[in-house]
Amino acid sequence: MFRLIRTVGVIVGYAALATTKLQHMKKQKEKLPTVHMQDTYISLMAKKWAGRILDSADVTVEVTGHNINDDQPVLFISNHEGNFDIPVLVHAIEKPFGFVSKIEVKEIPFLDEWMMQLNSIYLDRSNRRSSLQMIKDGVASLKEGHNLLIFPEGHRSKGQGLQEFKAGGLKIAKSAGVDIVPIAISGTAAIMEKYNSRRMVPGHVKVQILEPVPAAIFQDHSLDEVGQLIRARIEDALHA
Template identity: 85%
Template sequence: MFRLVKTVGVIIGYAALATTKLNEMDRKKDLLPTVNAQDKYISLMAKKWAGRILDSAGVIVEVSGDNQNDPQPVLFISNHEGNFDIPVLVHAIERPFGFVSKIEVKKIPFLDDWMMLLNSIYLDRSNRRSSLQMIKDGVASLKAGHNLLIFPEGHRSKGQGLQDFKAGGLKIAKSAGVDIVPIAISGTSDIMEKYNSRRMVPGHVKVQLLEPIPASVFKEHSLDEVGQIVRERIAHALES
């Protein structure tokens, strides 16, 4: 319980402190020459936040695969095990990126401002118009040079195995004409979800950045087929 309370304190305290610097960071990023450089600058604070959370929780992250900060925008597609997926991925991935996140996150104090500065997008799953707007916003963000990450399972698996993928989010990559980078993450559910989020234990998490799937895949495959290709690659990586 002590570790859980300590980590929650780090999350709230550091988020509150970092929020005071938002306006200054927003102003300074505009002085940088490229979108990628601007996003990388903004992500530095998020990475510090994520690193402190992982340190307080005793989480070690092992990263494999091509983790270069390539300026070409991509859509990251990751499985979703547990609550720690977000700080782990922010910490692990060198490219700056925003999340496609459920609308409920918008209500969390301090977090909404950061989500917006990271070029994240909200989705209200109960509203079909929101889904259409999410795709439109996602395409615009990718075309502007930002990276995005989605969890196509739609919810945490909590260590119960890879769930079905919803292919709708793939419309973002198809319409924007960007590559897809599958990500396999494992071990986060062992930190909290195994104990119904009432406890927190140290853990070892693996993040595998898999071979990119070129945008041309949509010329030969439907959205559902591409979703299955991505899911199979992630499933294979989780089994290895």
């Protein structure tokens, strides 16, 4: 229980501290010449936040696979095990990126403005119009040069195995004409979800950044076929 309280304190305290620096960072960001440099600068604070959360929870992260660090926008697609997926991925992925996140996150104090600065997009799963707007906003963000990450399972698996992928989010990559980078993450559910989020235990998480899927794949394959291909690659990586 102490570890959980300590980690929550780090999340809230560091978020509050970061928010006080946000206006200064926004001004500094605007002086940078490219979108990639601007996003990288803003993401530095998010990476510090993620690192402190992982340290406070005694979580180590092992990253393997492809190093995606150029300035071409991509859509990351990751499986979704647990609550710790977010700080782990912020820590593990070199490229700055925003999340396609559920609308409920918007209500968390301090977090909304940072989500916006990271070019995240909200989705209200109960509203079909919101899904269409999410795709439109995602395409616009990628075309502007930002990177996005989606969890196509929609919900945390909580360590119960890979769930079915919703292929709709792939419309973002298809319409924007960007590569897709699959990510396999394992070990986060054992930190909290195993105990119904009432406890927190130390853990070791593995993040595998898989070979990018080129944008041209949509010339010969449907959204569902691409979704099944990416899911199979992630599943193979998780069981390797």
